[in-house]
Amino acid sequence: MTNQLKLSIGQYSDKGLKPQNQDFHGALIPKEPQLSLKGAAFALADGISTSSVSQIASAAAVKSFLDDYFCTSDAWSVRTAAERVLLAANSWLHSQTRRSEYRFDKDRGYVCTFSALVVKASTAHLFHVGDTRIYRLHDNALEQMTKDHRLWVSQEESYLSRALGIDEHLEIDYQALSIKPGDTFLLATDGVYEHADTQFILATIREHATALDTAAQRIVEHALERGSGDNLTAQILRIDQVPGAEHAELQLQAERLPLPPMPEPRTPFDGYEIVRELHATSRSHVFLAVDNDSGERVVLKTPSIDLADDPNYLERFLLEEWIARRINSAHVLKAVPPTRKRAYLYTAMEYIEGQTLRQWLIDNPRPEIETVRGIVEQIARGLRAFHRMEMLHQDLRPENIMIDQNGTVKIIDFGATRVAGIIEANTNQPESILGTALYSAPEYFLGLSGTERSDQFSLGVICYQMLSGRFPYGTDVAKCRTAKAQQRLSYDSVLDEEREIPAWVDEALKKATHPSPEKRYDDLSEFIYDLRHPNRAFLNKTRPPLIERNPVLFWQGVSALLAGALMYLLASPPM
Known part of the structure; x- marks a missing residue:
């Protein structure tokens, strides 16, 4: 394995002059x-002085x-998880205040400011609300990475505009920073940063590079000596080693287990x-097998x-089962x-x-439209299970959908699935893996990453194909490799003279298969709803004229009318 993430930390807190x-x-x-x-996660919170219960918060x-x-x-991105x-923490704190004697005075309730740093792979993720701060040591200076959520009424008076527990709604500042070995971060409360000298902080961290707890203590004591009257807390984090592009769990398994003999x-x-x-x-090779212990039939896949000798292939091979273990849906x-x-x-x-x-x-x-709706709805439930886990299937097609003997539809084959949490871990998994061209969303052909709307496009194509x-x-999507070319794509109506399909369907x-993802449905559930319920916006649109639906039939009709008119004129006696 290549280098793993290695960190050094130092922490110290003191009540200062407060009781x-x-x-x-x-x-x-x-x-x-x-x-x-x-x-790895680091967090710092500061209770507000006007509250006697904010230390609990x-x-x-x-x-x-x-x-x-x-x-x-594990499939979630750091941002989603954090x-x-x-x-959830904000909701709990706010509810505690609402149920307490301080429900009419939020400044005395369960409120605190909060900053957190999550270091994953080669990225530092910052989360912040309130007036605690996160600094990065940069070019012999302290670079403030967070913004104080404090509103100043005058030079002497201010109040917190944002904090945990202060309101039932919470807006969290977030940013992601690339990191490298040697990068150092400082998390501090206002009792420290309002009084400690910047050059002293920098010199202390350098002097006690091998004992960061001591450095944090010296910084707190320095701020106290310079007149801080508040509680004081400092956390120091140094990046010692950044991991390589790998997914440890899958790579360890791929390295540990030998390839099987051909069954x-x-x-x-x-x-x-x-x-x-x-x-x-x-x-790969896929086999039907029976478990000797349980007697159950299973499907075994061998690489x-x-x-x-291809580690990327082996990791992706194992990723399919890793994904299946983390999705709980009857349709996956x-x-x-x-x-x-x-x-x-x-x-x-x-x-x-x-x-x-x-x-x-x-x-x-030629399935009935109600049968199509039933199948598409089940596929959508499976897709939503993927999306809830921040996964994109990316290769939805009829071959990757099974219908069992009871009519239950299941999504299979996760070989192209994009997992946000693993992509974020800086693994060898590509950002986007193109599925089957006829079902892939147009944005993939522009080299863009997929979204939930990309899976929606694939499902829309499958539904369209089932009906028509x-x-x-046609086959034009894969040929369009520029945004301008995709704008010229022309949707071929699913309606014809032989199928009773409502125009609003x-x-x-x-809409679901629009070339531009921004013009598709915001959520998959909206598409499924519109397949059963006439959308008023669609009802205002008229059925496409015959020349658009069936140009051949239109011109055949025009030719017949002209031929009839000509025969009538030829048969009429001259005047």
Whole structure:
């Protein structure tokens, strides 16, 4: 493995001249693989002096952040995970004030200012609300990275405009900074930064580079000597080593386990019995097997021996099962729960007795619109399960959708799935992996990263294909490699003379598959709703004229009318 993230920290807090310390601070540097997946977290909170319970607020804010952040999904980005934890903490603090004797005086309630720093891979993520501060040592100076949320009424009087617990709504400042070895950050409360001399801070951190706790203590004592009358807290964080581009958990597993021998039907394989081969490509082999312990049928996938020396391939191969373990939906393929230690590198998934949507369409070339709605709605539920985990499937197509014997639709094959938390960990996974051209959103062909609306486009294409057997833009999307070319794409109406499809359904499909992602639906649920309920905006639009829906039929009709008129004129007696 390449270098892991290594940090040095120093912390110190003192009540100063006050009878009680209302500051609270903490840090948590987990072990691998969580260090690569979630990073290391540092938090600092400062209770407000007008409240006798704000020390409870600051302690609760820091403890909940450090505890709950590491309990969030590994698939989430740092920003999503941290902000959801802080919003929950804010709601709890605000509710405590509402239920207390201070409910009519928020300045005496459960309120605190808060700053946090999460270091993951080669990025530092800053979260801030209030007037605690985060500095970065830069060019022999302290660069303030946060903005004080304090409103000054006069030179002597000010009040907090933002803080945790002060209101039921919370706006959090966020920024992401690239880091390198040697970068140093200072988190401090106003009792420190309003009195400590900048050059003293810099010199102290340099002098005690191997004992940052001592440096933090000296800085606090210095501020106290210079007249600070508040609580004082300082945290120092230095980046000693930045990790390489890797995902530790998957890489460790890929390095530890050997590739399996090629399984043969009716032979034992690591606690399973192979039944038959289901599918084989140059990249993997898929087998139906029976678990010897439970008797359940499972699908085993083994990697290609030809790609055994490609670490990126092996990590992505393992990522499919990693994803399946983190999504809980009846409409997404499940991973088989591990019951024993594996001897080889392979994945184990549930076996679905059924057929792919591709085969289903061959068997049902003209499905009823209600049947199409039912299938599309189930696919959408599966996609929303991906999106809730900050994952994009990116390769939604009929071959990657299964329909079991009970009619349940499941999304399978996560080989192109983009996971925000792993991308953010600076792994070897590309930002965007292009799926099948006919179903891929136009923005992928411009080299842009996908969004939830990109998966929406793919689902819209599948729905369109189920209703018409065609594609909304034919094969032209993949040919358009510039924004200007994509603007010239012309949507082909799904309506025809032989299918009873409401015009407003066509408008919903047109919006979901618009070449510009900004003009698609804001949320997948809106598209699903519009497939069943006439959108008033669409009802105001008339059915496209025949010349647009069927130009051949239109000109055939015009020719027939002209021919009839000509015959009439020829048959009429001269005047």
